[in-house]
Amino acid sequence: MLRFFEQTNYIDVVRDHISENMNVRGYQTLLAKAAGCHNSHLSHVLSGRAHLNLEQAVAICEFWKLDELHTDYFLGLVNIARAGTEKLRGNFERHLDKIRSDSLRSVSYQEKDSAVVTLPSDKSVLYMSSWYPSAIHAAIEFEHLRTVTALSNRFHLPEDHVQEVLTMLADFGIAEENGGQWTSKSKIAIGGDTKPVTKIYHQAIRQKANLCLDTRGDHDYFTTNLISLPRAMLPEMKLKMQNAVRSVLADASEKSGEELIYLCVDFFVP
Missing domain, CATH: 1.10.10.10 (Winged helix-like DNA-binding domain superfamily/Winged helix DNA-binding domain)
Structure with a gap:
């Protein structure tokens, strides 16, 4: 799991928080309530079919009790995702670069x-x-x-x-x-x-x-595939891959380590 200021997609941040709180009953519903939206809308956000607005994003930051720097970074990720032009997206990305630099002062x-x-x-x-x-x-x-x-x-x-x-x-x-x-x-x-x-x-x-x-070795697994999918299915397939990785990482975090494993996953449009 990437650290907060290494994230480049706000949806991944939300998914990580949900994954980290998987033992909290109804956590996604609580998060949607805090954001002031229906759980179905948050599900659409998580699948890439919708976006949070800035008011909802701020409410989620308050629910997570993020400090000012983390809040600014999360809102910046939301702005990048919602930006309608490359020029506007570039402006937001430069702002995030500055926040990343500022974050270094908090953990020297x-x-x-x-x-x-x-x-x-x-x-x-x-x-x-x-x-x-x-x-x-x-x-x-x-x-x-x-x-x-x-x-x-x-x-x-x-x-x-x-x-x-x-x-x-x-x-x-x-x-x-x-x-x-x-x-x-x-x-x-x-x-x-x-x-x-x-x-x-x-x-x-x-x-x-x-x-x-x-x-x-006996426990190694390698696979490379080229497949074709309807474009509308890409967010759903990406989410399935991410959930599979999160499931493996969650299982690993609950066990005492005895062996090191590299988990490498690529899912991209050439």
């Missing part, structure tokens, strides 16, 4: 004790430029993968390469070493303009996936 890279460290653009690129920094960062959460040798054996990487990555993570303030044992200090959020960094990471993970095609 120097805040080493925070649960989430926001990396500035140059460090985000280093972290996302290949598959193994994020994999190693996640792996040191596991007690049996907290040494250079264990990580080297697990990921089939040279030990000096693993050491370089761990040193980088320590420099970023998100990992630390004690007596040869490495542990994670915090998770990361992407700072600056997220689009180019996300593209870099997207490419890096798919390069790793292509390599794994030659050595696929």
Whole structure:
């Protein structure tokens, strides 16, 4: 799930909140009531067949108790979705870029004790430029993968390469070493303009996936399909894909981790 200031579609923000509150009975109905609209209208919004107006968006922000910066960002996403021209959309996108920059001040890279460290653009690129920094960062959460040798054996990487990555993570303030044992200090959020960094990471993970095609394990699954659909069905199909991903992520969040899995999903019109 993307962090708030990495989102580019307000509907995804709403879906994420609903997913996070799936244990709250009738949460979508409560959200619709807070927005001052019928539940059926909110369902149309979630399926991409309608949009929130700004009054409804503000009411939802109040229901979520968002601060001013998060509210401005959410309203900006709504404005972009509702914009009728590319020029107007561009104006709103520039406003969102400024909000993203302002958000960095609220979670500074120097805040080493925070649960989430926001990396500035140059460090985000280093972290996302290949598959193994994020994999190693996640792996040191596991007690049996907290040494250079264990990580080297697990990921089939040279030990000096693993050491370089761990040193980088320590420099970023998100990992630390004690007596040869490495542990994670915090998770990361992407700072600056997220689009180019996300593209870099997207490419890096798919390069790793292509390599794994030659050595696929019993639990690996790869599929690529070209299909044709009525244009009117695209929002519905996209929603099905998103719900499937959210379901997997929700199941994973409720279990103790024993293995790392990359989940890569693409659904696009060429």
